[in-house]
Amino acid sequence: MIIGLNATCLNDRPSGAKQRFIGIYSGLIKSFPNAKFFIYEPRDSSISSWFINSENIIYIRTPIPSEGRIIKFIFSLMYFTIEFRKKKFDFFEGFHLPFFKPLSGIKILTIHDIRGMLPSSRLSEKILHKLSLAKAINDSDHIITVSEAMRQEILNFSPKVSLSVIYNGIELCNRDNISELKLIEFKEKYHINHKFILAVGHIEPRKNYIRLIESFSILKNNGFEYKLIIIGNDSGEKNKLQLLINQLNLQNQVNFLSGLTDTEVRIAYKICSLFVFPSLYEGFGIPILEAMAASRPIVLSDLPVFREITQNNGVYFNPENIESMATAIEMVLNSKSEQQRIISYGDERINSFEYANLTFQLVELYNSFKK
Numbered sequence: 001m002i003i004g005l006n007a008t009c010l011n012d013r014p015s016g017a018k019q020r021f022i023g024i025y026s027g028l029i030k031s032f033p034n035a036k037f038f039i040y041e042p043r044d045s046s047i048s049s050w051f052i053n054s055e056n057i058i059y060i061r062t063p064i065p066s067e068g069r070i071i072k073f074i075f076s077l078m079y080f081t082i083e084f085r086k087k088k089f090d091f092f093e094g095f096h097l098p099f100f101k102p103l104s105g106i107k108i109l110t111i112h113d114i115r116g117m118l119p120s121s122r123l124s125e126k127i128l129h130k131l132s133l134a135k136a137i138n139d140s141d142h143i144i145t146v147s148e149a150m151r152q153e154i155l156n157f158s159p160k161v162s163l164s165v166i167y168n169g170i171e172l173c174n175r176d177n178i179s180e181l182k183l184i185e186f187k188e189k190y191h192i193n194h195k196f197i198l199a200v201g202h203i204e205p206r207k208n209y210i211r212l213i214e215s216f217s218i219l220k221n222n223g224f225e226y227k228l229i230i231i232g233n234d235s236g237e238k239n240k241l242q243l244l245i246n247q248l249n250l251q252n253q254v255n256f257l258s259g260l261t262d263t264e265v266r267i268a269y270k271i272c273s274l275f276v277f278p279s280l281y282e283g284f285g286i287p288i289l290e291a292m293a294a295s296r297p298i299v300l301s302d303l304p305v306f307r308e309i310t311q312n313n314g315v316y317f318n319p320e321n322i323e324s325m326a327t328a329i330e331m332v333l334n335s336k337s338e339q340q341r342i343i344s345y346g347d348e349r350i351n352s353f354e355y356a357n358l359t360f361q362l363v364e365l366y367n368s369f370k371k
Contacts (some may be wrong), residue, residue, distance in 0.1 A: 003033040003103075008076065009096035011045040011066035013233065014262075016286045017112055020146075020168050022050050022167070027359030028366070029054050038087070042066035058160040065163040076100055091366060099136035106369045113232065114153055114281030115206065120280075130157075137161050143147030146284040149305035162273035164365055168357045170289040178267055186267045190257060196227045200265065200287045201279065203256070204235035208221060208278040208319050210244060210302070217248040222326075226333065228254045231268060242306075245301045269294035274333055277301060280319050285309055289353050295313070297339040299328045314346045 005025065012016045027052065029037055037057045041047045048059045056141050064075045080100040089105035098117075101107045115121070116129030137143065137154075142162045145151050151165050187193065201207045209230060214226055238256065245254050260268070269275065274293035275298045288309050291298050300306040301319035315338070317328035332338050 001032065001090045002038065002088065002105075003032070003035055003247060003321040004040065004087070004097075005037045005090040006040050006092070006094040007047055008040055008042040008062055008064040008102065009025070009066060011042060011230065016284060020055060020287060021095065023169050023171060023355040024166070024358050024362055025147070026054070028362050029057060030357065031363045032056070032366075035090075038066075038089075039148065048057050054238065060194055073098060075328060079281055089361065096109055097132045097136055099139055101139040107139060107141045108144060109136055110144045110146075110148065110285075111136075112146055113150060113281070114157070115281055115283075118281055120205070120211075133157065142230075142365070142369075143265075143291075144306055146364075147305045149303075150283045151306055152304075155205060164361075166358055166361050166365075167353055168284045168289070169353045169358045170286070170293055170295060170350065172350065172354055178263070178270060182263070186264055187271075192229075192271075194227050195225070195273045195356060196229045197274045197276055197333075198229050198231065198268055198291075199276050199278065200231045200268075201237045201277075202232045202235045203230070204243065206279060206281055207299055208280045209237070209241055211319065211322050211325060212276065212278040213241060213244055213248065213250065213254055215329065216250055218251055218322060218326040220250065221251060222330070224330065225272060227252075229268065229272070229304075230254070231257045231260060231265060233258050271297055274297060274299065274329065274339075275327075276308065276329060278317075278319055278325060279303065282306070292350040295343050297332050297342045297348055298346065299325075308326060310345075311349065313349075317343065343362070346362070 007021060012020060027248065030356060033056060036057060039047055039057055039059050041059055041061050042065055043061065043063050048166065051057060062079050064079055065072055069299050084102045089102050090308070091100045091106045091108065093108040093110065094100065096185045097108045108281060110261055114129065114133060136160045143154065144164050144166055145154055146168050148165055154161060199209065203209060245251060269290050275296045277285060277287055277300045279301050282303060282305055285306055288298065288306065298316060299315045300310065302316035306314065315328050315332055318324040
């Protein structure tokens with residue numbers, strides 16, 4: 001059996017798609033030891049370092065960049081047009097739009113979200129995304145998506161699509177294996193000597209950090225003593241946020257951290273007083289799992305997918321209302337019983353998202369096409 005995985009959308013930058021690929025597909029590869037996997041790498045990242053002791057993988061470095069929509073499309077079109085004439089696959093899976101289909105085999109596409117069709121997107125972007133999505137669905141034998149909320153969005157767009165939901169996940173073993181020395185080193189490195197609220201995600205408009213910072217202005221005026229740490233790489237909005245922080249005189253309340261290691265991010269979750277997720281749109285929400293795994297209280301935007309992940313057991317706020325956000329944050333921090341309720345629920349719920357369970361679902365899906 002020959003399986004192709006088009007991973008040219010992934011690189012060394014942290015992302016939910018990368019985390020999912022490593023966590024779930026490493027298990028898929030081990031589950032089919034007699035299959036030959038061809039993993040197509042972008043030109044700017046070595047995926048071979050992500051998988052250890054997998055002798056049934058052939059890594060193919062392509063000329064395709066992992067980023068840059070137009071140039072990525074041009075290089076992908078030229079490369080796969082030739083590549084698909086040379087190779088025949090039993091399965092071929094892609095993880096981004098546009099989807100390039102081979103000439104043979106079962107064609108599978110994973111869709112994490114369809115943010116390009118949001119009302120806030122530019123008209124040209126919405127048109128291109130709609131056309132790309134329609135063609136991808138038509139060219140695929142099956143679609144995998146990451147939540148029931150996303151499943152409904154896709155069905156609203158294309159009601160007859162063949163579709164499965166396989167959640168994003170998390171590796172739970174060794175999550176608590178962080179020494180006291182590591183905690184001290186982290187605090188010293190980033191000058192953390194205060195209680196803080198944590199937000200995690202790339203710095204872009206969809207993450208809604210403008211309103212989160214504005215809500216902190218309300219909390220500061222109410223005598224709020226906690227600080228805010230935002231962990232994420234700049235995707236074009238950091239300068240705008242820094243100007244807002246200066247205007248609101250929150251320089252001592254808000255801090256950005258980027259370029260952290262996975263262990264450092266885990267430490268940040270472990271020592272924060274509260275995790276807040278203010279996004280306006282998500283296909284899933286891996287930081288929720290990270291916060292649950294760290295046994296932290298959580299407050300969330302009132303999004304269908306967040307209610308799905310937490311089974312309506314969270315504390316939610318209107319992400320477009322800074323007073324609602326500030327009230328939710330303050331309420332949880334002022335209630336030990338509410339904090340414990342959220343933590344206890346998360347400690348139990350997180351087990352549903354272990355990679356082993358999700359890999360089993362993916363293996364079952366692949367096997368269903370072999371029958």
